[in-house]
Amino acid sequence: MKNQSRGLIVILPNNTKLNMTVGLKDRGQDVFNQLSELLGISDLHLFGLSVVRDNQPLFLDREQKLSLYLPKSWRKNTSKEEVVLSLKVQYFVENVQLILNSEARLLYYAELKGRVLRSECFEQEGLYFQLAAYALQADLGDYEKRNSAYFSPLGFFPFWIIQKRGNDYILEHTPTLHRELKGMSSSEAALLFMQEAYTLSDVPLTIYRLFKEKKQGCVLVGLTSRGLQISEMLNGKQFLYDLPWSDIHSITFQGRKFDIRADGMREKKMVFYSFSVLHAINLLQHIRSSHRLHLNTKPLVMQLKEKNDRGTYREMYITDGADLDMEDSDDELPPMKFLLDQKRTTDTTECRNVKDSDVSKGLCGLEMSVDEPEEMFVDDPEDILRLVELVEGVSVDGPLLLPISQWKGETRN
Known part of the structure; x- marks a missing residue:
């Protein structure tokens, strides 16, 4: 089948609008590659393409088809409205x-x-x-x-x-x-x-809207480089929980159900609900990727802090490595592309190699259960097939479990 083309608009952080033509079979990475070429920027690894679906923001998965996230009318070329994506910071670095x-x-x-x-x-x-x-x-x-x-x-x-x-x-x-x-x-x-x-608490974070009950009682979950911030209203009072990664014991999804077990809360466990299964999966992936990036960049953050504390500050950048031609030195840092690609490669390898008996041990870090089809809030049966593609290769026998201390076998920090 021919990869039919469709038009869309990408809005950059500086509010510049770009008109792009993409294929129906294009994946998120294909769109990023084209965007990088248009902008002349090879290093967009901290950014994601965001789309509003069901009045909730979603970041496109670079490995999945773009059409998974866009309206059926766009796929069938019957949309009379412009389809808009926004290039946004997806990963906040700590320095x-x-x-x-x-x-x-x-x-x-x-x-x-x-x-x-x-x-x-x-x-x-x-x-x-x-x-x-x-x-x-x-x-x-x-x-x-x-x-x-x-x-x-x-x-x-x-x-x-x-x-x-x-x-x-x-x-x-x-x-x-x-x-x-x-x-x-x-x-x-x-x-x-x-x-x-960065010292403004509501700046370096991405907000997700969840519910205390099914579609009732709004809860705001903010994802930062260092963990989660949860804000909820209870009996007319606002409770704000700042949960660093080290305080979070596990994050579990089952269908739309989303619970967090962590220290520092009124209760050791809080239960929320996402708008749809697609949003739950998207949030899970964002949380896990942010945690991995925190772990990968932590030594670099410490290195910068030590240099600054010694008063020997010198700007140190993570570049794409394409234009570097220098000898190794203490001031060189691994490319961000390497850190993120390493994470994606590891995740992919783990998920492809995982066996049914391994899922309960958390080797892949993802255990998904889409056992509430009546609550998936998808457009039509075709959307269910696209959800199957999203979780292809991942076990659906149990709940979606992310024991923080078991991701990649890392120690909690």
């Missing part, structure tokens, strides 16, 4: 000095800047003014005295600060902070912006 090449870093900076504009850490109001100064230096360079306002507060401050302080206050005080950064390079200002933006 932004580890970020890829310079072009990818600009995209990463653009996304964090947009997240800061939506941030609501009211108790850290002063930090937003310093972040605005860094962003002005990164975007415009050195401050130059002008007779009129040289920036729009809407482009550098959350709306709640503008409402609280007013444009005149912001335009009067921000230039003073900007002026103090004279001589700082654009790349250094962007790096400082990203480092400081």
Whole structure:
């Protein structure tokens, strides 16, 4: 069968729109390859393509067909609306000095800047003014005295600060902070912006919406590089649980049911429900990949911390390795592509080699049970076939179990 083409739009973190033509048989990686070529950026390994389905965000699996995530009308070429994907940061690294090449870093900076504009850490109001100064230096360079306002507060401050302080206050005080950064390079200002933006609790995380009961009682699960943040309303009070990986004992899925066993909660176990089985699988994959990346980059983060603590700071980047021609040194870091590809290769090998008797031992790290077909919330029977493809090669005999301490046989940390 011919790989028929379809059009779609990809929105970049800097709000640039790209028109792309892809094939119905194309997989997520095929779309990324084309996107990398269009952008001239070979290192997009920290990014994912996000699509909204059932009013919930999903990150495309690079190994699965693109059509698995898009509407039936798009596949049949009957859609009258544009199909839009968003390129977003999928994996947050714990130290932004580890970020890829310079072009990818600009995209990463653009996304964090947009997240800061939506941030609501009211108790850290002063930090937003310093972040605005860094962003002005990164975007415009050195401050130059002008007779009129040289920036729009809407482009550098959350709306709640503008409402609280007013444009005149912001335009009067921000230039003073900007002026103090004279001589700082654009790349250094962007790096400082990203480092400081990480201290805002609602910036370096991806939010997933789950339910306490089946489609009732909303719970927000935030995925960060260091673990999970869970926010829920109970009897009119908000409870926020910050769960580092070391506190999480296991994460289990069965159908749409999703439970977490961890220290630091009111109860040792919390039970949630995802919107659909597809969303449950997607969230599982994102959690597991983030945990693996945390483990793989932890030595590098420690290496950077030690160098910075010794006062011998030197910028250290993870690049795609394509343009490097240098002797080995202590300052060279493994390519991020290597770290992520190593994870994917290991996962694939484990899952392909796993036997039925091995599943209960957690060797593959994935045990799936799609035993609630009446609750799958798919478009039609064709979607069920696409779900089968998604979990192809993975046992469906038991619940979906992720004992954190058993992933790849790693020790908990």
